[in-house]
Amino acid sequence: MQNIPPPATRSVSLRVNGKPAQLEVAPWVSLLDALRHDLDLTGTKKGCDHGQCGACTVICDGERILSCLTLAVMKDGSEITTIEGLGQPGNLHPLQEAFLEHDAYQCGYCTSGQICSGVAMIEAGHGKTREEVKDLMSGNLCRCGANTNIIDAIMAVKDGNHE
Amino acid sequence: MTKNKEIGRARRRIEGELKVTGQAKYAAEYNVPDLLHGYIVNATIVKGKIESIDEAATRAVPGVVDIIHHENRPKMAYFDMQYSDMDAPPGSPFRPLYDAEIKFHGQPIALVVAKTFEAARYAASLLKITYTEEEFDVNLKTNLDRAKKPSMGLATLIKPLPPGPRGDFDAAYATATAKFEGEFHHGAQHHNPMEMFASTTVYEGEGKLTIYDKTQGTNNSQLFIGNIFGLKMGNVRVIAPYVGGGFGSGLRPQHQLVLSVLAALCLKRNVRVSMDRSQMFTYGHRPETIQHTRFGATADGELTAVNHVAHSETSRYEDYNEVVVNHAGMLYPAQNVTLDYKLVPLDVSTPMDMRAPGGVTGMVAVENTMDQVADRLGMDPLEFRLKNYAERDHSSDKPFSSKELRECYRQGAESFGWKDRRPTGQPEKRGNRIVGRGMSSGLWDVIALPGKATAEFNAEGKLVVSSAVNDCGQGAYTVFSQIAADQLGLPLESVKFVYGDSELPLSPIQGGSYTTGVVGSAVKLACLALRNKLFKLAQILDGFPLGDALPQDVDFMDGEIIVKKDPTIRVKLTDVVAFNQGKPVKASKSNIPNVFKLKQYTRAAHAASFVEVEIDEQLGIVNVTRAVTAVAAGAIMNPKTARSQILGGMVWGISLATREESLLDKKMGKYVNDDLGEYHLPVHADIHDLEVIFVEEHDEIINALGAKGIGEIGMISMAPAIINAVYNATGKLVTALPLKVGDLL
């Protein structure tokens, strides 16, 4: 059996959570694995690796994307925001705060994706009604069944009546 | 006793900030140095033997470090007992990579270890395996004649087999005025927690391991690994503070745990093994079950005859059993009852507990049958249940330790507006949709087990409570902190709960809704013992400040011991610690259930769900538009997280009734929808107006907290209520779950 040559790595420059990040990655590395492993930003979750659950949602150049369906090399030059960039303990984003208030999570594993997805949806001005928000958030599964609390939290921030 | 300030108070989760900021770490997120990645190779046949493994192409992939399978694995234990775990049913547990035999489709047969995850995954796809295939059978329906009684074992202690017959069912059924005979079916279901199974094993040197595992029991994983690999228990440390959902899937150690440890021991390196989503369909599942019911009632609505029989699948190597048929005889006082529960061994992996195991399965058949009988009597379904309300458990002839189901019915019906329900066949119309309303009762047995906790008060004025227990999102950490705070009259901020580590005081696996009752009671007892110790030390402080005050003469409040009669006499708890030479004052306590006392009662949580559905008449699509679940589960520790637990259960009920099923192709012997695109879970757009009511219930019997637990009860009454609501709208009884669009056309 002949040895298969290793895939050549490529340089990728990103801005992640406002800071430059330089990666040397093989083309087959997903943005999700690059974030979680190479950059140790494990706040972004892997729930399926197939674009079917939304746990890996990050905000890329203002849009919510599934980082598991994105190769890191595709995003050279992009601006990425992950859950770690939205807020930290003691300095929370309003939607993170609303998730606490509305108990919009249980195990916490879909939570990063829900919050990134919700933030990008609100910032894009989408989702006029509760029904629309439910539709627009339906790419983010929650197996714990925190659905109603998640939508409550998003509505509270959208309508501006969060503390 | 100091009054409770924290127990019963709505509190945010203590680990909340970590979860919403992505700081809480799960098993696959410990990026330890020099980490190797293992990828599991699964059998592509259902039954037979591995003949050969051709490694050449796999080894040729750059970065591949090793390939481990049954031919080259290190030594593993020989006896079945050594592979047992806290949730193992009777039988001979599956041993990953042990030998060439294939017992079920997707069985792990090799592990490819590489420097990167991508290389391991790619190389795993190149492993060439040849098999000799044997004939297999995974068909429950065609094998009912092979059904057998489940074997008895440790697991049957907390999952009792059905009680023997009472009265004369045949005679009562023959003479009943209104009767219904039904057959109910659901296929297998998989837990599919959002986090996929993963273990990161850190090789600490000669036979010493630290394992970050996805599990519902750190001690369970520790014992399992220690036994299989002959390691000293003290050398195996399992850490699992955050778990991305369990629902029962983590009650038994999963394949990736054994495989990551195997590789770490072989290579003396740090190894992570993560499953992919399709591999999440290669271990336990809720078993496919077929049920038969025959219920009969007299003309005035007295339920006299109950017959409930269930057949469930199990594997060929273990007898997984659950309590499916026992509950009708507990819920209703019918005097003529026969129950039966049998297993059919098939070529599948052993089923596993999945949220409300057995309980929800059985309740669907019982409560859908109840509505059919009510329908034939021309009686309102709620009235029929009230007419047959059991004040006592007739199946075991014992009193209930407490039972506020009547209040669940009353408060649930009122909040829902049950009186607006229309008779079946005359549905209200909303545009092109028709509306149906249905209800159901629910019941879940309270399980008592021993658990342990340690409490210490330190010089910083903090109460540190610890237990090896972990939390998959139930809210246990917060609840335990609240319980602890109240015992010493401290604010919640002064309590630190330490958890999710096998080195801490032993905890059982967390499941079956018993964790609050078991570990929470241990926390309470440990804190009370600590309180006692602190008091005794305070008594002998210089100058004897407490005088001749007895324990009952003082309050513990905000870090001080205060004499009730003269509140100017106070001793700071930190002064007691100082007196103890600055060393924390510490107490450990086990919660040992008083089996003798408990045995005299039937102990169960109850619930009632009321559901409204809208059905598109042309498309047959069912939408659960509104539901109320009223729960009587004893004391509620934290209404905020408890409500979430019940909401989660309600969503699971909606899913069971209308969405999820693992489709087992009987010819291929495999689940064909093994991903989240094809395994349907409800999305946000499917979930509408859900309301939770906690009915007041006091129970002095069940445990030190009077808490029955709420993990399962929220799910149990939902699915049958949905099916009853669909019947109310359409006059069609759906008997195979999940209901499909075609059922109603």
Ligand code: FES
């Ligand atoms: S991990 Fe990307 S959608 Fe599931």
Ligand code: FES
């Ligand atoms: S909080 Fe557990 S999956 Fe959503």
